[in-house]
Amino acid sequence: MFSSKSKTERTATQAWEYLTAAMAAATDTAKDTSDKATKLAGKASDQSHKLAGRSQQFAGKASGKADLAWGRANAAAAALAGRKPSRPWGLIAGVGLLGVAVGWAVATSARAALERQAEQEELELAETAVVVTPTYDS
Secondary structure, three states, X not given: OOOOOOHHHHHHHHHHHHHHHHHHHHHHHHHHHHHHHHHHHHHHHHHOHHHHHHHHXXXXXXXXXXXXXXXXXXXXXXXXXXXXXXXXXXXXXXXXXXXXXXXXXXXXXXXHHHHHHHHHHHHHHHHHOOOOOOOOOO
16 A cells, blocks of 8 residues: 655656666667668668668668667766766857957957047047137237
């Protein structure tokens, strides 16, 4: 009637079983896909170069799907083990450098615009200035 396992333990056990099944399925899919791609490549090479190119494309797509499945399965295993995913430091550094470059460009153009405005105001003052010369009455 009462289970000796807590709900958390049952959930973790079920998640582990799902993960194990997913990894086994990913392995089987990768093996099957690899076998199919190899057979297709063999047949295609016998038939023509055009079909060989297509079979290589198929093998490449299948390999990509198998890699994706493995990646997801490993991420799930890491999550179940309590490990946090690593930070994408390359992306963070790239965005930081991009931000520095954009900031530098904006600051440079703003400084140039302010200099042009100051020069324009100085020219306007020079054009409208009234020069008063003192006279000495004797």
